[in-house]
Amino acid sequence: MGGLRPWARYLLLVVAHLLAMGLGAMVFQALEGPLALQLQVQLKAELATFQAEYGACLPPGALEKLLGAALKAQAHGVSSLGNDSEASNWDLPSALLFTASILTTTGYGHMAPLSAGGKVFCVVYAALGLPASLVLVAALRHYLLPVLSCPSARVIARWQLTPAGAALLQAAGLGLLVASVFMLLPALVLWGLQGDCSLLEAIYFCFGSLSTIGLGDLLPGWDRNLHPVIYHLGQLSLLGYLLLGLLAMLLAVETFSELPQIRAMVKFFGSSGPMTAEDQSGILSQDELDLSTLPPAVPTSEQDEAC
Amino acid sequence: MGGLRPWARYLLLVVAHLLAMGLGAMVFQALEGPLALQLQVQLKAELATFQAEYGACLPPGALEKLLGAALKAQAHGVSSLGNDSEASNWDLPSALLFTASILTTTGYGHMAPLSAGGKVFCVVYAALGLPASLVLVAALRHYLLPVLSCPSARVIARWQLTPAGAALLQAAGLGLLVASVFMLLPALVLWGLQGDCSLLEAIYFCFGSLSTIGLGDLLPGWDRNLHPVIYHLGQLSLLGYLLLGLLAMLLAVETFSELPQIRAMVKFFGSSGPMTAEDQSGILSQDELDLSTLPPAVPTSEQDEAC
Numbered sequence: 001m002g003g004l005r006p007w008a009r010y011l012l013l014v015v016a017h018l019l020a021m022g023l024g025a026m027v028f029q030a031l032e033g034p035l036a037l038q039l040q041v042q043l044k045a046e047l048a049t050f051q052a053e054y055g056a057c058l059p060p061g062a063l064e065k066l067l068g069a070a071l072k073a074q075a076h077g078v079s080s081l082g083n084d085s086e087a088s089n090w091d092l093p094s095a096l097l098f099t100a101s102i103l104t105t106t107g108y109g110h111m112a113p114l115s116a117g118g119k120v121f122c123v124v125y126a127a128l129g130l131p132a133s134l135v136l137v138a139a140l141r142h143y144l145l146p147v148l149s150c151p152s153a154r155v156i157a158r159w160q161l162t163p164a165g166a167a168l169l170q171a172a173g174l175g176l177l178v179a180s181v182f183m184l185l186p187a188l189v190l191w192g193l194q195g196d197c198s199l200l201e202a203i204y205f206c207f208g209s210l211s212t213i214g215l216g217d218l219l220p221g222w223d224r225n226l227h228p229v230i231y232h233l234g235q236l237s238l239l240g241y242l243l244l245g246l247l248a249m250l251l252a253v254e255t256f257s258e259l260p261q262i263r264a265m266v267k268f269f270g271s272s273g274p275m276t277a278e279d280q281s282g283i284l285s286q287d288e289l290d291l292s293t294l295p296p297a298v299p300t301s302e303q304d305e306a307c
Numbered sequence: 308m309g310g311l312r313p314w315a316r317y318l319l320l321v322v323a324h325l326l327a328m329g330l331g332a333m334v335f336q337a338l339e340g341p342l343a344l345q346l347q348v349q350l351k352a353e354l355a356t357f358q359a360e361y362g363a364c365l366p367p368g369a370l371e372k373l374l375g376a377a378l379k380a381q382a383h384g385v386s387s388l389g390n391d392s393e394a395s396n397w398d399l400p401s402a403l404l405f406t407a408s409i410l411t412t413t414g415y416g417h418m419a420p421l422s423a424g425g426k427v428f429c430v431v432y433a434a435l436g437l438p439a440s441l442v443l444v445a446a447l448r449h450y451l452l453p454v455l456s457c458p459s460a461r462v463i464a465r466w467q468l469t470p471a472g473a474a475l476l477q478a479a480g481l482g483l484l485v486a487s488v489f490m491l492l493p494a495l496v497l498w499g500l501q502g503d504c505s506l507l508e509a510i511y512f513c514f515g516s517l518s519t520i521g522l523g524d525l526l527p528g529w530d531r532n533l534h535p536v537i538y539h540l541g542q543l544s545l546l547g548y549l550l551l552g553l554l555a556m557l558l559a560v561e562t563f564s565e566l567p568q569i570r571a572m573v574k575f576f577g578s579s580g581p582m583t584a585e586d587q588s589g590i591l592s593q594d595e596l597d598l599s600t601l602p603p604a605v606p607t608s609e610q611d612e613a614c
Contacts, residue, residue: 025403099331200423215414
């Protein structure tokens with residue numbers, strides 16, 4: 001690959017990604033297709049049985065009309081079943097969770113704006129709120145990353161690692177810490193609290209939330225009849241988890257993205273010649289000149305206190 | 308705010324964000340609560356009418372059981388209504404769209420893995436694919452950003468702007484370009500093609516997709532009975548739109564994040580003293596030393612050809 005022109009390398013990279021996407025799609029298709037089809041067939045059979053047994057007293061299409069209305073409402077987060085006949089699902093904790101899912105771009109979709117005004121506000125709020133959140137995260141990273149790099153300074157001194165080796169170790173350590181504190185631990189808690197989901201589903205939910213994918217197919221406590229106070233406490237915990245977890249995730253991603261090994265990989269695709277020794281070692285102090293970290297040349301009182 | 312200690316400034320920033328989130332939640336609540344409640348009441352009334360009219364021939368709970376099953380299936384993307392009785396919704400174009408929604412972290416949720424194997428593969432695929440996508444985007448940004456900054460070089464020369472002013476103009480121009488090509492234009496196309504959605508809903512959908520929020524409440528052509536070929540073409544167009552649009556979005560965000568004005572804002576929260584003249588001018592060449600762009604000190608043949 002070293003002999004190819006840069007544009008050819010980029011093209012190869014893009015093609016490789018598209019192939020990987022296609023392969024992933026085929027695996028999903030193989031895993032999910034039969035099961036989804038089976039469920040669909042089952043449902044249609046239930047519907048047919050229902051129609052056959054009671055269809056005599058039902059006017060044609062009445063059942064489909066009812067079903068259609070209920071399904072459409074659910075697509076917008078309005079449930080037609082359930083005990084709380086007068087409670088709207090836009091109470092304050094739910095609205096907060098929705099707002100957080102917008103600002104973190106997770107977007108579960110279990111609730112969605114129905115009104116035109118709500119949709120407009122959603123777009124405007126996100127258009128203003130997302131950049132603001134990015135600035136907030138950048139500012140917090142600027143504050144927190146020096147704190148996180150203290151342990152590595154001690155490790156470098158003790159084990160006499162190269163800066164690149166120490167950076168890798170620090171990034172791996174941070175990654176493990178974030179994965180256990182913000183993914184495994186909450187998944188275990190969720191699994192313990194919510195009887196009807198498996199540990200796999202809990203991990204799947206935590207991963208989907210922190211990666212901001214937010215499919216929204218599984219949400220804790222959604223279809224259970226819990227005491228409102230407990231339900232709202234749960235929603236507020238989920239809210240806090242989303243915000244803190246995402247911040248931790250972004251810090252970890254930033255730490256990894258500044259690894260000399262990663263930078264060398266990125267530079268490789270653009271360089272027109274073979275990699276130099278300079279590319280390989282990765283000049284750490286220059287690497288820190290970006291939005292999140294600033295040159296450590298100016299020591300501040302917090303940095304001194306943090307270590 | 309200049310007189311506060313940095314940690315106090317960060318705290319204020321976080322508190323301000325939480326307040327803004329709370330305010331947003333209250334606005335959503337005010338806009339959506341009544342409407343959602345109204346829809347819920349309406350649905351329950353329909354259900355009650357149905358029961359009253361035909362309940363005599365239906366065993367108690369049979370309808371709720373059927374509804375519950377249909378609703379649960381829809382939450383996982385399996386539809387119980389519709390003409391295509393044998394088609395699974397995990398055909399290749401749909402699976403590709405799902406995979407893309409995972410890799411872009413959009414996560415619409417209109418389809419979701421039902422099987423345990425599918426969930427495991429989802430987590431593993433995303434855990435590997437997301438970092439790979441980030442590297443791809445970083446490499447592409449490294450290639451494309453110099454191309455995008457060519458116009459500003461000419462503008463600086465002609466209008467004799469300061470580097471900071473030129474950077475702002477370039478960022479604003481890029482932002483407008485991305486917004487019109489990737490949000491307004493596709494929204495207009497969608498509005499034209501899909502008769503039953505308003506222009507607002509089309510813009511809402513495009514914005515939700517490109518910001519990777521992906522609520523999934525509105526998806527083009529989802530509940531319409533289109534010819535399969537047209538439907539799949541539509542899905543593939545959506546796929547292409549997601550990928551290209553997101554890349555364009557990330558390029559624009561990166562350009563904005565490197566503006567000296569933004570950097571000064573971020574530095575402000577951490578600096579222990581008043582802003583210096585250096586902070587305010589923003590040294591552009593140093594600013595480019597991050598994962599996406601590399602020092603322009605080494606001119607490459609593409610950069611020469613691009614301008």
